[in-house]
Every structure is written in C-alpha cells, then in structure tokens.
Amino acid sequence: MKETVVVEPAVLTEAGVSLELARSRADRLRGIHYTLQFDIPADEQVPIESSATISFELASNHAGLQLDFRQDPASIHSLNVNGTVTDIVFENEHIVLPASLLRQGHNEVALSFVAGDSSLNRNPDFLYTLFVPDRARTAFPLFDQPDLKARYELTLVIPAQWRALANAPLVQTNERGDGRTEHRFAPTEPISSYLFSFVTGEFSSITRQVQGRPMTMLHRETDAAKVARNVDAIFEQHAQSLAWLEDYTGIDYPFEKFDFVLIPDFPYGGMEHVGAIQYRAAALLLDADPPLTDRLRRAQLIAHETAHMWFGNLVTMQWFDDVWTKEVFANFMADKIVNPVFPEVDHELNFLVSHYPPAYAVDRSQGANPIRQALPNLNQAGQLYGSIIYHKAPIMMRQLELIVGEEGLRAGLGDYLEQFSFGNATWPDLIEILDARIDIDLAAWSDVWVNTSGRPHFRVVSSNAQEPAPPLLGQEDPAGMGRSWPQQFDVLILSAAGVDSATLLTGQAETSMPPGIVAQGQNEWLLSADGRGYGLFPAGMDALPAWDRLEPVQKGVALLTDYDNVLAGSVLDIETYFLSLLAIAQRELDPLLLKHVLGQMPYVYHSLLSDAQRDALVTATEESLWTTVVSQPDTSLTKLVFRHYSELAASPGAVQRLFEIWSGKLAVDRLVLEEEDQIRLAEILAIRLPKQSPAIIARQLASIDNPDRRRRLEFVAPSLSANQAIRDAFFASLGDAANRHTENWVSDAVANLHHPSRLAQSEKYVLPGLRLLEEIQVTGDIFFPTDWLEATLMNHKSESAARTVRQFLAQRPDYNPQLRMKILQQADRLFRAAALNDV
Numbered sequence: 001m002k003e004t005v006v007v008e009p010a011v012l013t014e015a016g017v018s019l020e021l022a023r024s025r026a027d028r029l030r031g032i033h034y035t036l037q038f039d040i041p042a043d044e045q046v047p048i049e050s051s052a053t054i055s056f057e058l059a060s061n062h063a064g065l066q067l068d069f070r071q072d073p074a075s076i077h078s079l080n081v082n083g084t085v086t087d088i089v090f091e092n093e094h095i096v097l098p099a100s101l102l103r104q105g106h107n108e109v110a111l112s113f114v115a116g117d118s119s120l121n122r123n124p125d126f127l128y129t130l131f132v133p134d135r136a137r138t139a140f141p142l143f144d145q146p147d148l149k150a151r152y153e154l155t156l157v158i159p160a161q162w163r164a165l166a167n168a169p170l171v172q173t174n175e176r177g178d179g180r181t182e183h184r185f186a187p188t189e190p191i192s193s194y195l196f197s198f199v200t201g202e203f204s205s206i207t208r209q210v211q212g213r214p215m216t217m218l219h220r221e222t223d224a225a226k227v228a229r230n231v232d233a234i235f236e237q238h239a240q241s242l243a244w245l246e247d248y249t250g251i252d253y254p255f256e257k258f259d260f261v262l263i264p265d266f267p268y269g270g271m272e273h274v275g276a277i278q279y280r281a282a283a284l285l286l287d288a289d290p291p292l293t294d295r296l297r298r299a300q301l302i303a304h305e306t307a308h309m310w311f312g313n314l315v316t317m318q319w320f321d322d323v324w325t326k327e328v329f330a331n332f333m334a335d336k337i338v339n340p341v342f343p344e345v346d347h348e349l350n351f352l353v354s355h356y357p358p359a360y361a362v363d364r365s366q367g368a369n370p371i372r373q374a375l376p377n378l379n380q381a382g383q384l385y386g387s388i389i390y391h392k393a394p395i396m397m398r399q400l401e402l403i404v405g406e407e408g409l410r411a412g413l414g415d416y417l418e419q420f421s422f423g424n425a426t427w428p429d430l431i432e433i434l435d436a437r438i439d440i441d442l443a444a445w446s447d448v449w450v451n452t453s454g455r456p457h458f459r460v461v462s463s464n465a466q467e468p469a470p471p472l473l474g475q476e477d478p479a480g481m482g483r484s485w486p487q488q489f490d491v492l493i494l495s496a497a498g499v500d501s502a503t504l505l506t507g508q509a510e511t512s513m514p515p516g517i518v519a520q521g522q523n524e525w526l527l528s529a530d531g532r533g534y535g536l537f538p539a540g541m542d543a544l545p546a547w548d549r550l551e552p553v554q555k556g557v558a559l560l561t562d563y564d565n566v567l568a569g570s571v572l573d574i575e576t577y578f579l580s581l582l583a584i585a586q587r588e589l590d591p592l593l594l595k596h597v598l599g600q601m602p603y604v605y606h607s608l609l610s611d612a613q614r615d616a617l618v619t620a621t622e623e624s625l626w627t628t629v630v631s632q633p634d635t636s637l638t639k640l641v642f643r644h645y646s647e648l649a650a651s652p653g654a655v656q657r658l659f660e661i662w663s664g665k666l667a668v669d670r671l672v673l674e675e676e677d678q679i680r681l682a683e684i685l686a687i688r689l690p691k692q693s694p695a696i697i698a699r700q701l702a703s704i705d706n707p708d709r710r711r712r713l714e715f716v717a718p719s720l721s722a723n724q725a726i727r728d729a730f731f732a733s734l735g736d737a738a739n740r741h742t743e744n745w746v747s748d749a750v751a752n753l754h755h756p757s758r759l760a761q762s763e764k765y766v767l768p769g770l771r772l773l774e775e776i777q778v779t780g781d782i783f784f785p786t787d788w789l790e791a792t793l794m795n796h797k798s799e800s801a802a803r804t805v806r807q808f809l810a811q812r813p814d815y816n817p818q819l820r821m822k823i824l825q826q827a828d829r830l831f832r833a834a835a836l837n838d839v
C-alpha cells in the first residue's frame with residue numbers, strides 16, 4: 001500500500017547539485033551510511049537490479065530532503081521512508097523525501113531501482129565505476145556532494161568467474177548456485193561520494209606484501225612478459241610513496257587497505273578512489289627498456305594517486321571550486337616523492353618541462369582561467385579541470401614554498417591534515433594556517449596567483465642613459481589591470497669573462513638587474529634561469545651557440561623562453577629556430593631535454609613554417625631526425641626519437657622506410673617495437689599509403705593478440721580510411737553518444753581524421769565538432785571536452801579554420817563560459833598559425 005503525500009513548497013529543486021542545496025544539506029545531515037547492492041549480469045546490455053538503504057541523522061525535518069538521482073524516475077521500483085512505502089516524487093534529477101515522513105534524528109530510507117549505466121563503464125567482460133565529480137548520482141540515489149562524507153557498505157552479485165575490488169576489504173563471498181557469487185565488502189571509513197568505487201570483471205590478480213603492507217593489483221594484460229617486467233617496480237613505487245607520505249605528513253596511511261587496478265584505455269592516467277586506485281594500464285605497464293621519461297612519468301603518476309589518500313581523500317575540498325587544492329598537493333608531493341628514486345634526473349629540469357609548457361599553453365591564450373573558479377552547481381565541476389590546476393598550481397605552490405620555507409609549509413600542511421582529518425576544508429582555511437607563520441599578507445599574494453588568470457610579461461628597460469647603471473626589470477600586466485605577480489628567480493649572465501648569476505625578487509616596482517649586465521652586446525643573459533619564474537620573459541641569448549655552457553635546467557629555460565617568444569611573434573626567425581631544434585636534438589643526450597625539444601617540433605614544423613619553407617626542409621628534417629634516431633646510445637632513447645620521426649615522416653622515401661620497419665623487412669639497431677608501437681605505425685602507414693591502407697589495417701588486426709587492443713583498432717580503423725565517404729560516415733557516427741563510449745579511442749580517431757596530411761578534407765569537421773561540444777560535456781568524462789577539442793583543432797592552421805572558430809563563438813554570446821574558455825585555449829595555436837600564414 002502506498003500513501004500519497006503532499007510535497008512542501010519550501011523544497012527548491014534545480015537540476016544537478018546547486019551550491020545552495022549542498023549548503024542546506026550540509027547543515028542538516030550527519031552520520032550518513034549507505035548499504036548498497038548491485039546485481040551485475042555478465043551481459044553488458046542487461047539492466048543492473050539494485051537496492052540502497054540510506055540511514056542518516058537529520059537536524060530538522062522542517063522541509064523535505066532531496067536525494068540526487070540523474071535517471072529516468074521509472075527506473076525506481078520502490079521507496080520506503082522510515083518504514084512507510086510512499087509514492088516517488090521526482091523533480092529535476094531529485095527524489096524528494098517528504099518532510100512529513102522524515103524525523104529529527106535517525107532516519108532510514110530504502111529504495112530498489114535499476115542502476116544507471118552511464119558512469120559504470122560497462123564493457124563485454126568488465127566494468128568500472130568512475131563517479132568524479134558528480135556522477136555517482138547517475139548510478140544510484142545519494143547525497144552527491146564532497147562534504148557529506150559517508151560510510152559505504154557494498155555488496156556485488158557477479159558472475160562466478162569475475163573478480164571484484166572496492167574501497168573496503170572483502171569480508172565474505174557466497175556462491176549462489178546459479179553461476180553467480182555474492183561479494184560483501186566491509187563498510188568504508190567516511191569518504192566523499194566521488195571517491196566511492198568498484199571494479200569487477202575478468203581480471204588477473206597479483207597480491208604482494210611490500211614493506212609489510214599487503215597490496216593487490218588487478219589487470220587484463222595478456223602479455224605475461226610485459227606484466228612480469230613491470231610488476232616489481234609498480235608495487236615498490238606504491239610502497240615507497242606510502243612510506244614517504246607517512247613520513248612527510250606524520251600521519252599513518254588513513255584507510256583500511258590499499259589496492260589498485262589497471263584498466264585498458266582508462267580515460268585518465270589514474271583516479272584515486274580510496275583504497276582502490278584505477279590506472280590506465282598503459283601508463284604502468286611499460287615497454288621493455290622504457291625511456292627514463294616514461295619511468296619517471298609512471299613514478300609521478302603512482303606518487304600522485306597515492307598522495308591523494310591524504311590530500312583529497314583524508315582531507316577533501318568542501319566544494320569542487322577547490323578541486324585544484326587536491327590536485328596541486330598531489331602533483332607537488334609527487335615531484336618530491338620521486339626525487340630520491342631518480343638520483344640521475346635533474347629534478348628542477350623535470351619540474352620545468354612537466355609543468356611550464358602546459359601551463360603557458362593556457363595562460364598565453366585568450367581563454368586563460370584562474371586556478372580557483374566559482375562553481376554554482378556541481379554539474380559544472382568537470383569543466384574546472386585542466387592544465388591550470390594541474391600545472392600552474394604547482395608552480396604557484398613552489399613560489400609559496402619559497403615564501404613560507406620548506407619546513408614551514410610541511411608543518412602547515414601537517415596542521416591542516418590533522419585539523420580536517422576525515423572532513424573537508426577550503427583553500428582559505430589553509431592560507432589562514434600558513435599566514436600565521438609568516439610576515440607577509442598571504443591572502444593578498446594568493447589573490448593574484450590563485451583568483452586571477454594570466455601571467456606577467458617581463459620587460460627590460462634602460463635605467464638611465466646618463467649613467468652606466470644596470471638596466472631594470474619590470475612586469476607588465478597584459479590584461480591592463482595593473483596586476484603584478486610577486487615572485488623570485490635567478491638571472492644568469494654569460495660573458496667572455498665567465499658565468500654569473502643573481503637572484504631577483506620582482507613584484508610591483510621595477511627591479512635592478514645585476515651590475516654584470518651593462519653594455520649591450522657584450523654579454524647574454526637568461527631570466528628565470530633556475531626555472532622558478534613565471535611569465536613571458538624576453539629572450540636574452542641565442543640558445544644554440546650558448547648550449548654547451550648551460551646547465552640542464554638552464555637549457556630547458558632557454559628553449560622554453562625561445563618557444564614562448566616565437567609564439568609571441570617577437571624577434572626570433574621561425575626557420576632559424578626550427579633548424580636549431582633539429583641541431584639540438586642531434587647533440588642532446590639528456591632524455592628530458594631531448595623529449596622537450598622533440599615535443600616543440602611538430603607544431604613549429606607543421607603549423608608555423610610556411611608551406612614553401614617546410615617543402616624546402618622536408619628532406620633535411622627527415623634525415624636529421626633519422627640520424628638522431630640511429631645515433632642514440634640505447635634502445636629507450638632510440639624509440640623516443642623514432643616515435644617523433646614516424647609522426648613527422650612524409651616523403652616517399654621516409655614512408656617506405658617506415659613500411660619496411662613495420663613489415664619486418666628492415667631491422668634498425670636498438671629499435672625494438674612492441675605491439676602498441678606496431679599498431680601506431682600501422683595507423684600512420686594507413687594514412688600515408690592510401691592505396692595499401694585496407695591491407696595494412698587487415699594485416700595489423702590479424703596479428704594482434706590482446707582483445708582490448710584489437711577492439712580499439714577495429715574502432716579507429718574507419719578514421720584511417722583513404723575513402724573520404726567512410727571517414728565522413730565515421731565522423732557522423734560520433735554524433736551519437738553511444739559511439740563515444742571509450743573516449744580515448746574517440747580522441748585518437750578524431751586526431752587521425754585531422755591528420756596534418758588531411759587538413760583540406762577535415763576542415764569541414766571543425767564546425768560540427770564544435771557544435772557537439774556542449775553535449776560531449778554532458779555525456780563525457782571530465783577531460784573529454786578538452787581532448788575532443790585538442791584532437792579537432794591541434795593541426796589546423798588556415799585562416800578559414802580560425803574564422804570558423806571565431807564565428808562559432810561570436811554567434812553564441814550566451815555560450816557556456818567554461819566551454820568558451822576551453823575552445824579559446826585549444827584554438828590558440830590555430831589562431832597564431834593562421835595569423836602567420838595570413839601575412
């Protein structure tokens with residue numbers, strides 16, 4: 001029997017989770033406990049029957065209470081509030097629990113329903129949940145906001161041959177006699193809803209005890225040798241990260257267990273679900289003899305996700321406007337954690353090449369966003385993610401560490417973790433803790449760095465023509481708002497007499513450059529030579545002639561500064577710059593610098609050089625890079641350079657060379673290609689050799705052992721086709737969200753459509769690609785809108801493509817401001833190239 005209840009008008013409902021709703025629920029609710037059961041069939045098409053019992057303490061029952069559930073209300077079978085079966089009142093993605101059935105104090109709500117599939121990532125023989133930032137509410141009804149931490153008690157009923165992993169330990173399994181097994185997990189500690197997670201399916205499992213800690217890894221890799229050669233490092237780096245974090249924070253690992261799972265084509269590098277981290281399999285399972293840069297990136301990723309157990313999981317942002325705080329701490333800690341593991345690496349250089357290029361890419365664009373942004377509704381939280389929070393924030397944090405001191409920051413973070421354990425905090429909470437430790441006004445400092453976008457432009461001016469005084473260094477605010485970014489960094493001076501350096505503090509007033517810089521032309525200088533400054537710095541030296549006199553981090557800064565000035569359109573000649581990149585690649589053996597140089601090449605080569613310049617340089621470029629490939633001293637660097645060579649190679653001779661390598665006719669010393677390399681080579685060849693395209697793909701498909709990799713190539717194959725009608729049909733199919741299921745595959749395929757050799761045919765996809773963006777933001781995971789835009793725009797350079805983007809935005813004055821910024825960020829390189837090509 002059901003009782004009909006009138007809903008009190010006081011309950012305001014709005015789609016998503018508004019800040020207002022979140023604040024009112026945070027005031028009223030305590031002690032939330034979810035008991036959840038999902039009955040998962042093997043067939044990914046069959047619905048998942050589910051139940052939830054939600055208990056909580058309520059401060060007052062003066063109004064109804066909203067549960068978040070972004071699904072068709074027809075998927076809810078029953079609702080029981082405090083023992084009374086009741087009709088379902090469903091408004092704007094919310095189940096409204098009537099005040100008349102709620103009580104002050106303890107309440108219990110029970111529901112049975114079909115779980116929503118959209119964030120369960122169901123595949124033929126596995127699934128994984130990915131609920132960040134507000135997608136738990138697509139799967140089951142809950143209070144989906146980060147500051148309503150709750151205990152989750154999970155039961156999964158799954159096919160008997162499947163494994164399962166969740167946030168808490170498995171406490172019991174029951175064979176049900178119908179080929180299905182029930183897995184019951186312990187209740188979690190209090191955790192935020194975006195951190196609740198489970199994975200189940202056909203996985204292999206490896207359990208190890210490392211430094212006294214048991215850890216389990218699930219994976220689906222079929223190449224046993226690949227697993228065997230990576231597994232030690234994966235377990236050890238997790239254990240090392242945990243030990244480091246316990247020491248740094250003074251807080252033992254705060255959760256009951258620690259496991260991780262490797263997922264093929266996982267859309268992020270990793271996601272820090274409490275006690276059950278998810279990783280993109282390829283990020284952890286490296287090739288034989290991997291480049292140092294890959295090993296370093298893996299270690300940083302593991303350290304990043306592990307650091308989240310304290311920064312993000314133990315202490316969580318109150319609202320997603322501060323999502324950047326968990327990311328900055330995870331990245332900042334990761335840099336510190338990997339430091340002692342790689343004594344051979346110049347960590348200042350690594351910080352520079354990891355963080356500065358992506359941060360500058362956004363901050364030099366017209367779509368730059370501040371680190372901290374207002375967030376009126378959680379359904380827009382995914383839009384806050386991007387290079388600014390991952391890369392500019394650590395740069396800012398290092399400047400903050402220079403002010404507060406290493407020990408001061410560590411002690412302040414310790415207080416912060418202690419004070420807000422298993423709770424939530426805001427950025428101002430931390431600034432208040434740190435502010436008490438120093439003299440300067442940290443709130444004002446934070447205001448420029450954190451709450452506003454952009455970066456200063458530095459300029460060097462003569463001080464006084466009458467006297468031989470050193471010049472002055474000043475900051476300009478390119479936005480004309482008169483801001484200055486307080487910061488400190490070193491300047492390097494090279495002269496015939498030797499090398500000198502000095503530390504500069506810059507802010508509001510102009511700063512005197514060191515006396516060593518006197519007469520123009522007699523010396524050269526490099527600003528931010530220690531790689532700590534942030535802004536557009538004038539180029540004070542030519543990198544190539546000075547190269548051998550520079551330390552590794554100084555080389556990185558010189559390249560970064562030159563590239564920045566090339567893009568700013570100042571001084572440097574592009575062809576000369578490109579030739580210097582080729583020359584540096586030939587002589588530079590540091591893997592980080594080599595990768596940095598190679599990373600700058602494609603855009604300069606394909607987009608900034610004129611067609612005539614590039615045509616004249618094709619042979620010289622290919623042969624120079626090939627010489628660089630074959631002259632590398634070891635297999636890891638050989639492959640690093642080869643990957644870049646194969647993407648750039650376009651002449652018949654170079655493509656023929658690639659074909660012979662791919663087909664096994666040509667063996668190259670120290671070049672060892674694994675299945676993923678073979679597949680990428682096949683894709684490149686399918687584009688470069690249109691007549692042989694179907695045969696190349698068919699042959700590659702026939703030789704793939706791994707089912708996940710075969711499915712991927714089958715998916716991207718039409719994007720490689722020489723037949724324009726097939727590519728058109730494929731692009732049109734992406735208009736249906738069901739065909740964008742595995743987002744990595746889609747990004748790869750879209751990049752193939754917009755390959756540099758096919759721009760004339762693919763420009764017509766730019767406008768419909770932009771039109772799809774709003775829908776992609778709604779249906780896709782958090783990084784997908786950016787990935788989609790990048791794949792769409794990265795190679796285009798024509799004035800007409802630039803005009804398409806500008807008109808799209810001009811015709812939509814009310815367009816979502818976050819998406820507008822993302823478009824402007826990703827179109828920055830197109831706009832710059834188009835302006836050059838238009839001259």
Ligand SMILES: [Zn+2]
Nearest residue numbers: 304308327330
């Ligand atoms: Zn993170």
